[in-house]
Amino acid sequence: MSKSTSLDPKDSESKRLPIYRHKDRLIQAVRDGSFLVVTGETGSGKTTQLPQYLHQAGFCKDGKIGITQPRRVAAITVAQRVAQEMRCTLGREVGYQVRFDDCSTHDTVVKYMTDGCLLREILADPALSQYSVVILDEVHERSLNTDILLGLLKKNFSNPAKATKGRSFPLRVVVMSATLETDKLSSFLGNCPVFTIPGRNFPVTCTFGSAVGPKDTESTAYVKEVVKMALDVHTSEMAGDILVFLTGQSEIERACDLLYEKAESIDYRYDVQDQTVEGLLILPLYGSMPTDQQRQIFQPPPPRIRKCVVATNIAATSLTINGIKYIIDSGFVKQLNHNSRVGMDILEVVPISKSEAQQRAGRAGRTSEGKCFRIYTKEFWEKCMPEYTVPEIQRTSLTAVILVLKCLGVHDVIRFPYLDPPEERFILEALKQLYQFDAIDRRGRVTHLGEMMVEFPLHPGLTRAILKAASLGCQDLLLPVAAMLSVENIFIRPGHPEKQKEADTKHRALAAKSGSMNDFATLLSVFHSCKSSDRPSTWCKENWIHWRALKSAFSVETQLREILHRLQQKKDFPVEIFDGNKNELFRRCLCTGYFTNVARRSVGKVFCTMDGHGSMVHIHPSSSLFDQEAELNWVIFHDVLVTSRVYIRTVCPIRYEWVKDLLPKLHEVDVYELSSVAREEVTDEEMIKWETREAAKRQPEASAEDVMKKLEKRNNETTVSDARARYLQRKQQRQQNKAL
DNA sequence: ACCTGTTAG
Numbered sequence: 001m002s003k004s005t006s007l008d009p010k011d012s013e014s015k016r017l018p019i020y021r022h023k024d025r026l027i028q029a030v031r032d033g034s035f036l037v038v039t040g041e042t043g044s045g046k047t048t049q050l051p052q053y054l055h056q057a058g059f060c061k062d063g064k065i066g067i068t069q070p071r072r073v074a075a076i077t078v079a080q081r082v083a084q085e086m087r088c089t090l091g092r093e094v095g096y097q098v099r100f101d102d103c104s105t106h107d108t109v110v111k112y113m114t115d116g117c118l119l120r121e122i123l124a125d126p127a128l129s130q131y132s133v134v135i136l137d138e139v140h141e142r143s144l145n146t147d148i149l150l151g152l153l154k155k156n157f158s159n160p161a162k163a164t165k166g167r168s169f170p171l172r173v174v175v176m177s178a179t180l181e182t183d184k185l186s187s188f189l190g191n192c193p194v195f196t197i198p199g200r201n202f203p204v205t206c207t208f209g210s211a212v213g214p215k216d217t218e219s220t221a222y223v224k225e226v227v228k229m230a231l232d233v234h235t236s237e238m239a240g241d242i243l244v245f246l247t248g249q250s251e252i253e254r255a256c257d258l259l260y261e262k263a264e265s266i267d268y269r270y271d272v273q274d275q276t277v278e279g280l281l282i283l284p285l286y287g288s289m290p291t292d293q294q295r296q297i298f299q300p301p302p303p304r305i306r307k308c309v310v311a312t313n314i315a316a317t318s319l320t321i322n323g324i325k326y327i328i329d330s331g332f333v334k335q336l337n338h339n340s341r342v343g344m345d346i347l348e349v350v351p352i353s354k355s356e357a358q359q360r361a362g363r364a365g366r367t368s369e370g371k372c373f374r375i376y377t378k379e380f381w382e383k384c385m386p387e388y389t390v391p392e393i394q395r396t397s398l399t400a401v402i403l404v405l406k407c408l409g410v411h412d413v414i415r416f417p418y419l420d421p422p423e424e425r426f427i428l429e430a431l432k433q434l435y436q437f438d439a440i441d442r443r444g445r446v447t448h449l450g451e452m453m454v455e456f457p458l459h460p461g462l463t464r465a466i467l468k469a470a471s472l473g474c475q476d477l478l479l480p481v482a483a484m485l486s487v488e489n490i491f492i493r494p495g496h497p498e499k500q501k502e503a504d505t506k507h508r509a510l511a512a513k514s515g516s517m518n519d520f521a522t523l524l525s526v527f528h529s530c531k532s533s534d535r536p537s538t539w540c541k542e543n544w545i546h547w548r549a550l551k552s553a554f555s556v557e558t559q560l561r562e563i564l565h566r567l568q569q570k571k572d573f574p575v576e577i578f579d580g581n582k583n584e585l586f587r588r589c590l591c592t593g594y595f596t597n598v599a600r601r602s603v604g605k606v607f608c609t610m611d612g613h614g615s616m617v618h619i620h621p622s623s624s625l626f627d628q629e630a631e632l633n634w635v636i637f638h639d640v641l642v643t644s645r646v647y648i649r650t651v652c653p654i655r656y657e658w659v660k661d662l663l664p665k666l667h668e669v670d671v672y673e674l675s676s677v678a679r680e681e682v683t684d685e686e687m688i689k690w691e692t693r694e695a696a697k698r699q700p701e702a703s704a705e706d707v708m709k710k711l712e713k714r715n716n717e718t719t720v721s722d723a724r725a726r727y728l729q730r731k732q733q734r735q736q737n738k739a740l
Numbered sequence: 741a742c743c744t745g746t747t748a749g
Contacts, residue, residue, distance in 0.1 A: 071747065099749050116749045145748065250743055287746065312745055334745035347744055392747090400749090457749030486749090493743075504742090559749090621742045643743070 014052075014085060017045030018198045026050065026195060027057045030133065034157060035192035036174045039182045041199025042362070046176055047137055048082050051110045054133055055086075060109035062169055063132035068115040070143040071318060072098040079103070079112040086110075099457070100555050115145035119404065122152060123454065126408060127166030139177040139185065140355075141317065142391035142420075148401055150175065150188075151417045152408065158190050180355055181388070188419050202365040204327075204372050212331060212376035214383045222330045223251055225375045227258045229328050230308055233373065234263070234280050240325025240370075241307040243315060245360055247334045247349050252284045252310050253495055259308065279304065285311035285319070288488065291548065297321055316359055320366065327364045327372040329357060331380065337395045340429045342613050344640045345397065353389040354381065394422045398430040399460050403439055406446045407454045414675055431674040436596055436665050437464040444674045448572070455563050457556075458486055465593025470564055471574040477586045479564070480527040481520050483557035485638055485650070490526070490553070491622065492544045503544035510543060511624035516583055519623050519650040520590055520638075527553065588658050594636040595662040599648060601633045607648070612666055615640075620647035634659070 014020065019040065029036050040046045051065050059065060069075040079096035086094055095104030096112040104111050115136070122128060134153065139146055157171050164170050175185055179196070186194050211225035226244055233242055246252050263280045281301050285294065298321060301307040309321060313333050333352050338345050352360070357374065364370025374381070393401075405413050414427055434440045437460050439450035446454075449467065456463040462482045469478035484490060493503055511517075514525035526543075530550055533539040540547035567573060578585055599607035599617055609615045619626050620641060636659075638650035 114748065116747095120749065141747095143747070248743085248745060288744085314746060316746090318746070336745070349745090489744075495743085500742090556749095626741090641742095641744075644741095647742085 014045065014049060017049060018043075018200050019045040019049045022195070022197060023049075023053050027053055029193055029195055030054060030059070030172050030174060031057075033192060034160070034170055034172060035189040036172075037182055037185050037189065037192060037194045038174055038176045038197065039179050039194060040176075040197030041178060041201055043200040043366075044197040045200075046197055047078055048085065050174070050176075051135065052082060052086060055110055059132050059172070061132075064109050064111050064130055065133045065135065066118060066128075066131050067110070067112045067135040067137055068118050068146065068149065069112060070115055070138050070141050070146060072101075072114055073318070074138075075112045075114050076101070076103075082110060082112070100559070115143060115149055119145050119149060122149075123404065123407060126156070128171060129167050131171060132169070133172040133174065135174040135176060137176045139175050140180055142389070142393070144392040144396060144401060147391060147393045147419055148404070150419055152410075154189060154417050155410070184419070188417075201362060202367070202369045204361045204365040204370040206361050206372040206374060208378045208381065209373065209375040210377055213380050214377075216376075216380070220251070222246075222332065222375055223255050224258070226328055226330050227255055227262065229373050229375055230259060231262055233326050233328065233371075234306060234308070237326060237371070239306065240368075241301065241321070241323045242309070242326045242328060243321065243324045243363060244308065244310045244328040244330075245315065246310060246312065246330050247332050248312060249286050249288065250495065252286055252312065255310050256282050256284050259310070279306070281305050281307045283307065283309045285309050285315060287312065287314050288546070294319075315363065316356070320363075322367060324364055324366065325368065325370045327361055327370065329360050329372060329374045329376075331357070331374060331376040331385070335395070338397045338426070340423070340425045342615055343429065343611055344615070344642070346642050351380070351384045351386075353386045355388050357381075357385065391420050393418065394420055394426070398422060398426055399433045400458075402427065402430040403434055403446075403450060403454050403460060406434070406440060406444070407451060411444065412675075428675060433596065434460060435674055437461060437593070439464075440674070442674070452567050455567065456560060458482055458560070461593040461596065462486065463593070465589050466560065466564065468592040469589040470568065471576045472578050472585065472589065473575075474582070474585055474589065475561075475564060477524065477582075478589055479560050480553070480557050481523050481590075483553040483560060484523040484527055484550075486556055487553045488546065488549045490523075490546045490549045492546050493622075494544075506543045507622070508624070517624050517628060518587065518652045519625070520652050521583075521586065522624060523650070526550075527557075587652055587654055590636060590652055591654055591658045591662065594638070594652075595659045596666060597637050597639075597648075598654075598659055598663065599635050599637060607635065610663060610666065615646060617646045617648045619651055620649045623649065623651045625651045625653065 019026070026038070038046055038050065047067070051067055054060075054065055069078065075096045075098050079094055080090055083090040083094040088094055091103040091105055092107050094110045095108035097104050097117050098114050099117070118134070128134060136146055136149060136153075139150065153173050156165070157173060160170065175189065177185060182194050186192055209225070209229070212222055223246065226246065230242055230244055244255065246255060259280070259282045263282070283297055285297050297309055297319070300323065307323070309315065309324075315321065331351055332349050333356070334347055335350050336345055336347050361372035364372055402413050405416060410416050413431070414424060431440065431444060434450065435442070437453070438447055439453050439460055441447055452467060453460055453463045456466070462485060466475060466478045466482055469475045491507055494500055510526055510529070511519070511522045513529070514521040526545065527550075530536050530539050530545065531554065536550075537547045539545075540550060578588070596611055598610040600610060602608040602616065605618055607617050607619070609617060617640065619635070625632065625635065632653050634654050634656050635648070635651050636654055637648035637652070639648070641647045641649055
């Protein structure tokens with residue numbers, strides 16, 4: 001450790017960081033107590049320096065220092081930086097671990113990793129016996145996994161008596177966050193000390209606009225306003241690049257089109273102290289964009305050209321673009337919200353929170369002073385924007401995470417110490433699903449099957465189908481499908497109508513090639529066709545398939561195969577025999593994972609879900625079953641999309657007999673007992689009630705209409721129809737804007 | 741009679 005005399009510029013650079021002056025006191029603070037909150041803005045150096053300080057202070061004598069990040073890229077790049085600063089080979093003393101990429105060895109003592117990775121490690125070793133210090137970073141982002149880790153660490157290590165359980169010495173826990181919410185964190189962790197490090201960012205001046213007020217929460221007028229503002233900035237502000245925040249791909253493409261048009265038609269020339277800007281380089285940026293196109297964003301613009309990046313929220317945390325001096329903030333995001341009342345995830349456009357607006361503004365102050373132009377009014381800020389974004393744990397399906405907690409011995413998952421507890425019905429819904437998939441029993445205890453299921457990085461339903469298939473010896477049918485369904489959508493549908501037609505034709509051909517009218521079978525067929533192709537990437541291009549997504553499906557499939565293989569080595573892996581054709585076998589396996597997603601034809605093209613919510617749904621036009629009417633009365637589906645209608649996507653026809661025995665399970669559950677607070681035996685009353693209802697539904701057309709009427713009435717009160725109404729409103733507005 | 745943000749295992 002005799003680097004202090006070094007003249008290496010990197011050393012002096014790290015000494016210039018704001019955190020350096022606090023080094024000794026920080027080390028002491030970690031030494032003093034088991035929990036510590038460290039807060040500091042980006043640029044304070046806490047992520048790269050604190051682990052090094054602790055390393056120097058001897059904290060690695062007894063174990064590793066683990067630092068979690070919510071994102072893979074962050075874990076990797078930070079580890080690279082620190083390895084460089086500590087002058088060691090990446091993967092030796094300093095390493096990282098993310099899914100599909102473990103760059104750490106037995107020697108690694110400073111280990112950066114994703115929060116999801118640490119959670120999996122806890123599953124294997126609840127005492128975290130390899131670690132002397134665990135640092136949770138970016139806690140203010142409130143990712144689902146970080147929130148769960150926070151609760152687990154509090155539960156298991158805050159009490160000094162418990163803190164050494166399964167360990168020879170107590171674990172130190174450091175929680176790092178941006179300045180907001182630190183009081184809350186400290187009191188959550190037993191009023192532990194808070195250490196504040198000043199930031200090193202440049203000031204950003206924010207101004208409010210007049211375009212979006214409290215009454216415009218559903219409007220899409222902001223696209224035009226954002227374009228106007230960008231041109232304003234371009235013609236009247238000094239040199240420096242622009243970053244525009246919008247919500248989605250189509251919106252971004254529209255904004256870029258408008259910008260091209262208008263930027264050409266205006267005549268301007270701005271010249272102050274040789275800082276001249278003459279042209280505008282317009283660059284869209286969103287997640288599903290090809291990677292090489294994304295890379296273009298980071299290149300500095302040609303001389304005298306101003307860069308204008310029009311991006312989704314991907315530019316708020318995931319990607320950092322240098323040279324941004326101006327932010328234009330639409331004030332909206334697209335957010336995935338789970339609705340437990342209808343049991344669906346709905347993607348909605350909503351106003352951002354104030355803290356998120358500050359985060360966006362901060363993107364202009366990375367290298368020099370910046371300006372942020374908010375297109376919404378001060379009143380909108382005060383009345384429509386919440387202080388903080390609702391944490392993921394309160395708006396997401398919890399099924400997988402609850403299974404993890406159960407496997408960690410957290411029996412009472414309702415009274416688990418959540419920093420912000422999710423609504424009880426979210427938890428109950430998760431328990432119900434786990435019971436339905438046989439992962440837990442009637443008393444809420446993890447089953448043998450559940451213990452196997454938790455090993456898979458998948459939704460429990462998909463895992464259930466895989467395990468069923470494996471016990472029947474046909475896992476090769478299910479593994480690729482599960483992999484394909486757990487990556488982003490692999491079917492590309494371009495914006496231009498001509499190309500759209502071409503893509504649709506190709507996709508229909510792929511469906512036909514699979515030989516059966518079953519979207520899951522299409523996925524399987526695509527998987528193999530591409531894999532056996534000589535040049536998979538050109539095969540994808542020709543067939544309008546997302547190569548990057550499919551490639552990751554290949555790695556996921558390999559990983560799933562390995563996990564399954566490991567489980568099958570154990571002697572108690574179940575084995576079953578099935579006598580029938582392959583097609584039926586495949587679909588029966590799918591049924592064990594998707595019987596919660598069964599729909600029955602109601603009238604005409606309308607289907608009705610059988611999950612107890614009784615939502616009216618339509619088959620999405622991208623499905624090979626779209627427009628297929630004959631003899632198609634029962635289907636299972638992978639997911640639901642709420643747009644102009646409620647659509648089910650990735651659909652498979654089934655026979656009622658295949659799910660007949662499973663369906664009652666959807667209704668017999670007593671969540672009260674499942675939640676481990678009940679003390680009485682359940683009767684079969686619920687199940688009998690359901691059977692009666694089901695018998696009534698099985699009667700022909702006349703009653704089906706009655707059922708539908710009843711269900712529709714109920715549906716009007718759900719938020720699905722609210723979401724649909726909002727969508728239609730936005731669509732109308734868009735058309736009006738177009739007409740203008 | 742089609743339009744889905746971001747992230748993670």
